Amino acid sequence: MPTALMRISRMFPAIAIALMAHPALASDSPPVVDIVTGSLSGVHDGKTGLNVYKGIPYAAPPVGPLRWKPPQPAAGWTGVRQADHFGPRCMQRAIFNDMVFRSDGMGEDCLYLNVWTPAHGPGEKLPVLVYFYGGGFIGGDGSEPRYDGASLARHGIVTVTVNYRLDVFGFLALPALATESPDHATGNYGLLDQAAALRWVQRNIAAFGGDPGQVTIGGESAGSMSVSALMASPLSKGLMQRAIGESGSVLGNLKPRPLALAEREGEAFQQRVGAHSLDQLRAMDAHKLLDAAGEKDVPEFGPTIDGYFLPRSPEDIYQSGEQAPVPLLVGSNSQEDKYTSLLGEQAPTPGNYRTAMEKRLGKHAAEALQLYPGRTGDEVKTSGTAFAGDQFIAFSTWRWMDMQRRTGHAPVYYYYFTQARPAKRDDSAGPDTGAVHSGDIEYALGNLPGNHVYAWTAADHRVSGIMENYWANFIKTGDPNSPGLPDWPAATSKDGGLLRQVIGVDTHTSADRNAARYDFLQRIDPDAHL
Known part of the structure; x- marks a missing residue:
């Protein structure tokens, strides 16, 4: 027939x-693609014209004897593997109430990535974005709707989201682990996962129509910190051509832990859970380990100067100009934290503010009050919010921007996001007073329609359109500008400050004159770390 x-x-x-x-x-x-490990069957979205492949293994499951080992190559398969649903998210506690998952459960077998592509065959050589989620290195997942890659893919970009190990599974450091390692390294397994995902992209993204020579890495919060670390690491700095950082870096006050400290904390944790050897520790139930990691007096697990992924401190690497010499788009939000984190339940009066600053900064309080003045109630709110946001994450972001601008041999585009989210649809909360930490994600990635919590306005959609187009242009060319958008110059000194783009209802360029604040924070606490 x-x-x-x-x-x-x-x-x-x-x-x-x-x-x-x-x-x-x-x-x-x-749609079907052939990659190094076998054939994948994805999903074609008739409305958008995109092909989507979910739950692709980029490394072997880090379980059993592979727990706390660098990611190993994914096994191949015969036949066609279904890539039509998200893989499991990595082990994590339910800490963040703004995380919505579409993942297939949770487990240690979690090293999967997802691809959205407008290409309908290999060889199209489209630019690529590899995006890493935030969540303090203790939460997050590539399936979250706010990271969905469809909107940017419709701009002609192959978009990838990546799962990486978290918390104690991603960052435990122990002398015994260093001893068994061929590289004499311990910790940073989550960052090694990210580097493995970038190597996977180099080998396989052409099958999805992507160009391995046009890879942008991006992320928010811990994802942004990851981008700054990947740029510094000799294991990954050659695997990207551009970088995007939204709020956070491993510089400034968020430096990785010294190895000796991380190992001491790791040994204390091992004793806490009653394991007398690595074999016992690897045999322990994952949920028991996760619960122990979340106990009140256990230090959070995070990046370490391990001598391998990070051979030296990122500060030293950037200072020496040894990081990836790539264009960087980077910035932070207008309300990364709020004055209430400094004052607690106390009223925002000048007296309460001075007392709180003296308690926090001791002998440095007087100088701080010159930089963050609080002579009226309104000034306390403004300066207290600026100080809290700087100490939390804005300072580290500025430090990364400034060091890359000075030593990175490539343009840096600096932004300040100001758009406050509107009221919630259920009337449970009014509009935010500023652009809160993580509030930029849906705007930048074009995913406002996927977040049904907020009553988005026409103004929100306009801001998102501007921001997403900046991001898309940068991913394609290393420059966020294009006709029809407000001009965004690279960060250069002018008018007594540094040019940055204020992104909001009134998107425009202004001179940021806050360097003295950040220089002060660097000077009073040069040894601060995560």
Whole structure:
């Protein structure tokens, strides 16, 4: 019996030729790509024209004897593997109430990534974005709707989200682990996962129509910190051509832990859970380990100067200009934290503010009050919010921007995001007073429609359109500018400050004159770390 395509070819030869040239259009069958480890069957979205591949293993499951080892190569498979649903998220506690997951449960077997592509075959050489989620290195997942890659993919970008190990599973450091390591390294397994994902992209992204020579890495919060670390690491700095950081870096006050401290904390944790060897520790139930890591007096696990992924401190690496010499788009939000984190329940009066600053900064309080003045109630709110946001994450972001601008041999585009989220749809909360930490994600990635918590306005959509187009242009060219957008100059000295782009309802360029604040924070606590 003749096939449908054969019947069409007899009646409409031109149509048949077009269908043969585009196999994805020839039938309703799902798209299939061939990568190094085997064939993958994804999902074609008829509305957007995108092909989506979810839950692709980029490394072997880090379970059993592979717990606390660098990621190992993923095993190959025969036949066609279904890539139509997200893989499991990595082990994590339910800490963040703004995280919504579409993942297939949770477990240690979690090293999967997801690809959204507008290409309908290999060889199209589209620019690529690899995005790493935030969550303090203790939470997050590539399946979260706010990181969905479809909107940017519609701009002609192959978009990838990556899962990486978290918390005690991603960052435990122990002398015994260093002893068994061929590289004499311990900790940073989550960052090694990210580097492995970037190597996977180099080997496989062409099959999805992506160009391995046009890779941008990006992320928010811990994801942004990861980007700054990946730029510094000799294991990954050659695997990217551009970088995006949204709020956070491993510089300034968020430096990785010294190895000796991380190992001491790791040994204390091992004793706490009653394990007398690595074999016992690796045999322990994952949920028991996760619960122990979340106990009140256990230090959080995070990046370490391990001598391998990070051979020296990121500060030293950036100071020496040894980081990736790539264009950087980086910035922070207008309300990364709030004055209430400094004052607690106390009223925002000048007296209460001075007392709180003296308690926090001791002998440095007087100088701080010159930089963050609080002579009226309104000034206390403004300065207290600025100080809290700087100490939390804005200072580290500025430090990264400034060091890359000075030693990175590439343009740096600096921004300040000001758009406050609107009221919630259920009327449980009014609009935010500023752009809160993580509030930029849906705007930048074009994902406001996927967040049904907030009553987005026309102004929000306009701001998102500007921001997403900046991001898309940068991913394609290393420059956020294009006709129709407010001009965004690279960060250069002008008018007594540094040029940065204020992104909000009134998007414009202004001179940031806050360097004295950040120099002060660097000077009073040069040894601060995560």
